[in-house]
Amino acid sequence: MVQRRYSGRMDERFEIFLACAPGLETTLVGEAKAAGFGPLRPDAGGVAFDGGWPDVWRANLVLRGAARVLARIGGFPAVHLAQLDKRARKFPWGEVLRPDQGVRVEAISRKSRIYHGGAARERVERAISETLGAPVSDDGVRLLVRIEENLVSFSVDTSGEPLHRRGHKEEVGKAPMRETLAAMFLRECGYTGEEPVIDPMCGSGTFVLEAAEIAMGLLPGRTRRFDFERLASFDAAAWEAMKRGAARRETGLLFRGYDRDAGAVRMAGANAQRAGVDGTAVFACQPVSALERPEGEPGLVIVNPPWGARIGKPGPLHALHRSLGDVLKERFRGWRVGLVTPEAGLARATGLPFLPPGPPVAHGSLKIRLYRTNPL
Structure with missing residues (x-):
């Protein structure tokens, strides 16, 4: 060579x-x-x-x-x-x-x-x-x-800071989902930006924010800096022209996130405002038992519930997953479901008709999987 x-x-x-x-x-x-x-x-x-x-x-x-x-x-x-x-x-x-x-x-x-x-x-x-x-x-x-x-x-x-740091989600709760993983799991669920998305345990709002940005045509790197800007090959004028080439689009969809933790809901709302999707991504404080299907066409429910390895205890978590599954089966007919967990037992506890799970995905010291359903 x-x-x-x-x-x-x-x-x-x-x-x-x-x-x-x-x-x-x-x-x-x-x-x-x-x-x-x-x-x-x-x-x-x-x-x-x-x-x-x-x-x-x-x-x-x-x-x-x-x-x-x-x-x-x-x-x-x-x-x-x-x-x-x-x-x-x-x-x-x-x-x-x-x-x-x-x-x-x-x-x-x-x-x-x-x-x-x-x-x-x-x-x-x-x-x-x-x-x-x-x-x-x-x-x-x-x-x-x-x-x-x-x-x-x-x-x-050429990136500098990892690309999951979009620059908008400044406030996070326990065990946050990285934006890059959330985007790929949305994609694996068949999400293209043309249907509503609900996260009933949204934490700091990652799934909802990513879904709203995709629907609105907002590029993930639109507001942050990159280390390629510090290289000899960088052309600032060409870079600015590239960023201007992406147009924001309007969507009539609403993207909803819920959490029983009022602090998490407040954080998610602040993150949505920084990302420029407030009004399109909306958040409210409520438990899973209060989750209701919104009016309109069906879409995707995607959720990253507590796993037990980081937050919560295994016994109560099985009951939580059963409750989630019962609500979705009863109230969300026609909707698809995506659930992220490292524990196959927790996925089974929902009673939902999951397809064969996706491959294990490295997430820190854990391996997590996406479990998906066809329309319920």
């Missing part, structure tokens, strides 16, 4: 990797394909495709299920630290990184003669600081160095 060099052209192509929670790769493929990216190559923990810097910007802006967007900017073979040092000093860092922006290097090594990731990180840090002049700093742009079978590859984390 020859060391890769860049021309600096905006139309130059390289590999872009969309990272996601393991278990959601297939769903992310569907979203990325629908957004016009590809051809797509699914891999463990994400999806890869070839593109340019505008594709990097757009992926960060529009994809709801990606956790990060990595730009794989090149690499070279190296079998010892001296060789790594020499070739890293010849790498065209200035075509990607900027001398006035800090950089934070992380390195791992597998099945390679260079086996010490810390030593490799130090060599790359020194090469960048001494050839480009960019300082090494904890809040710098993250450069990932991977050494596998004596091949060194470099990737830049």
